[in-house]
Amino acid sequence: MKTKYLIVTFLSVLTHHTLRAQDVNFRALDNTKHLVSAHVGGDYGTYYGVSYGYVLKTRYTPLIVGTEFTLPFGNDVLDDWKWKTSVQGEVWRRENFSLVLKPSVIFRRYESTMARMYNVGADVSLNFGYVQPKWGVVAVVNFDKAIATHIKNGLLKEYYPEIKDGWYVATGGNFKFGARLQYSFGTWDTFVTVGKQFGQNFEDNPTLPYFAEVSVQKRINKW
Amino acid sequence: MYKCINVFLLFLLAACELEEWSKPGALVPLTADQDSSIPSVAVNGTLLHVETYGNPTDPLLIVIHGGPGGDFRSLLNAKDFSDDGFYVVFYDQRGTGLSKREDRSQYEGEDAVDLFINDLDALINHFKIGPTQKVFLLGHSWGAMLATAYINEHPEKINGAVLGEPGGPTWPQTEEYLSRSNKVKFFKEAINDALVPEQIIAGRSEHEVLDYKASFFASYENAPGNVIGNPGPYPFWRNGAVAFEALNENAGEYGFDFTANLHGFSTNVLFLYSENNTAYGKNWAETVSSPFPNVEVAMVENCGHEMLYFGWTDLYPKALTYLNQLR
Numbered sequence: 001m002k003t004k005y006l007i008v009t010f011l012s013v014l015t016h017h018t019l020r021a022q023d024v025n026f027r028a029l030d031n032t033k034h035l036v037s038a039h040v041g042g043d044y045g046t047y048y049g050v051s052y053g054y055v056l057k058t059r060y061t062p063l064i065v066g067t068e069f070t071l072p073f074g075n076d077v078l079d080d081w082k083w084k085t086s087v088q089g090e091v092w093r094r095e096n097f098s099l100v101l102k103p104s105v106i107f108r109r110y111e112s113t114m115a116r117m118y119n120v121g122a123d124v125s126l127n128f129g130y131v132q133p134k135w136g137v138v139a140v141v142n143f144d145k146a147i148a149t150h151i152k153n154g155l156l157k158e159y160y161p162e163i164k165d166g167w168y169v170a171t172g173g174n175f176k177f178g179a180r181l182q183y184s185f186g187t188w189d190t191f192v193t194v195g196k197q198f199g200q201n202f203e204d205n206p207t208l209p210y211f212a213e214v215s216v217q218k219r220i221n222k223w
Numbered sequence: 224m225y226k227c228i229n230v231f232l233l234f235l236l237a238a239c240e241l242e243e244w245s246k247p248g249a250l251v252p253l254t255a256d257q258d259s260s261i262p263s264v265a266v267n268g269t270l271l272h273v274e275t276y277g278n279p280t281d282p283l284l285i286v287i288h289g290g291p292g293g294d295f296r297s298l299l300n301a302k303d304f305s306d307d308g309f310y311v312v313f314y315d316q317r318g319t320g321l322s323k324r325e326d327r328s329q330y331e332g333e334d335a336v337d338l339f340i341n342d343l344d345a346l347i348n349h350f351k352i353g354p355t356q357k358v359f360l361l362g363h364s365w366g367a368m369l370a371t372a373y374i375n376e377h378p379e380k381i382n383g384a385v386l387g388e389p390g391g392p393t394w395p396q397t398e399e400y401l402s403r404s405n406k407v408k409f410f411k412e413a414i415n416d417a418l419v420p421e422q423i424i425a426g427r428s429e430h431e432v433l434d435y436k437a438s439f440f441a442s443y444e445n446a447p448g449n450v451i452g453n454p455g456p457y458p459f460w461r462n463g464a465v466a467f468e469a470l471n472e473n474a475g476e477y478g479f480d481f482t483a484n485l486h487g488f489s490t491n492v493l494f495l496y497s498e499n500n501t502a503y504g505k506n507w508a509e510t511v512s513s514p515f516p517n518v519e520v521a522m523v524e525n526c527g528h529e530m531l532y533f534g535w536t537d538l539y540p541k542a543l544t545y546l547n548q549l550r
Contacts, residue, residue, distance in 0.1 A: 074416075160252050
């Protein structure tokens with residue numbers, strides 16, 4: 001138990017950043033120890049990424065400690081990225097109905113000719129749905145809060161020399177409301193999530209109003 | 224041990240001076256109402272950032288910037304006309320650039336464009352010192368559309384106009400042009416540069432924050448591979464995000480048609496399109512300029528849509544020849 005506690009603590013500290021990370025079919029976990037996934041999708045632009053999850057068996061429910069790295073498509077590969085770490089578990093279940101809570105921490109970087117930003121954020125997802133070992137339909141609610149951002153302005157500083165670089169606090173947040181279809185076969189899971197996204201005030205909304213993601217996951221019992 | 228950690232955390236917090244995004248002047252320049260050193264004129268219930276060049280008794284040349292939501296910083300080459308005997312007036316439109324911010328509700332009514340026409344009318348009345356002083360308009364992009372709208376409303380007040388690539392004098396035409404000029408390329412760096420900040424700067428209502436975020440969105444049209452032919456970015460003061468978004472929504476909801484009275488405007492109009500804007504071209508220039516009964520269509524060489532900034536060496540003599548014919 002102490003070892004598991006240490007692993008959770010270690011991974012939480014290691015990852016301390018996230019948003020989408022690691023979809024999981026809790027009905028198909030069996031003796032799974034590791035989850036390895038690849039995903040592709042679109043929300044604020046298009047992206048692709050990989051994620052890893054470690055399955056901890058606890059007295060009540062398996063806990064998945066996961067980390068995910070996401071890159072937008074585009075010519076400059078590492079100018080923008082998002083690193084997200086999450087812990088998720090089934091907080092309620094009745095027969096085939098399930099409620100999963102997934103809090104995460106996010107660290108992300110953005111750079112263009114205009115400015116460079118490093119952001120620390122947090123996000124929480126609630127997934128509620130009907131889930132069987134082979135398939136499931138899940139409603140997804142997510143809130144992604146950008147907590148603090150360091151800005152170093154580029155071209156904008158040329159245009160406005162008095163502009164202030166530095167740390168900016170409580171920059172905003174976005175909601176996502178969507179639906180997920182999941183299908184499992186053998187040791188593989190697939191997830192398709194679609195939905196709509198809104199700014200936290202439901203007025204300043206993202207330019208692209210919809211999001212979609214497809215992910216493929218391999219369940220591994222032993223390395 | 225815990226005390227040491229707490230002291231360390233407090234030290235870190237103290238070291239990081241946290242700024243608030245909406246603090247005036249932090250991320251976008253102060254506006255005329257916030258900084259009295261900015262030259263401005265109070266008209267029609269708002270405060271406009273205005274700069275003038277030349278002799279006030281010379282024929283007026285009012286320069287109208289694009290957007291909506293842009294500003295006149297990239298059009299300042301046009302002050303050269305002051306050496307040619309024109310009194311050149313630049314202004315940032317209502318709620319944009321260094322002009323005073325206005326509430327979103329001002330742009331939401333069916334008559335929102337009338338507000339901009341009335342601002343322009345008030346500005347002309349402010350600077351026109353006699354009935355014989357001629358008035359010319361130089362409009363770029365949305366500014367050329369606004370100039371067209373003004374001529375449609377007040378044809379008797381204008382003695383000539385230079386129009387640079389207006390999307391179109393009607394909303395369906397503008398939509399058609401925008402579908403070509405702002406075509407979204409989902410897997411390009413440009414879309415990330417424009418939209419990824421939306422996951423950091425999100426769900427805020429303060430105008431300063433929205434204006435700053437709009438700076439990133441505005442970079443999209445100048446990114447490498449853009450179809451409108453701009454070789455790169457051009458300078459601006461402040462994107463008026465609220466004016467931009469609300470006026471676009473307004474056009475989508477109510478539409479517009481600035482052509483109803485143009486048949487009565489017999490003065491020759493100089494209509495310019497740029498050589499490198501593949502979304503525009505001669506055919507489109509001829510199509511959207513056709514409501515004017517007397518129009519001269521000309522190409523500005525070696526530039527794209529932002530022709531007053533990147534194509535000045537070719538645009539200037541063409542526009543000057545035209546203006547001198549009518550002065």
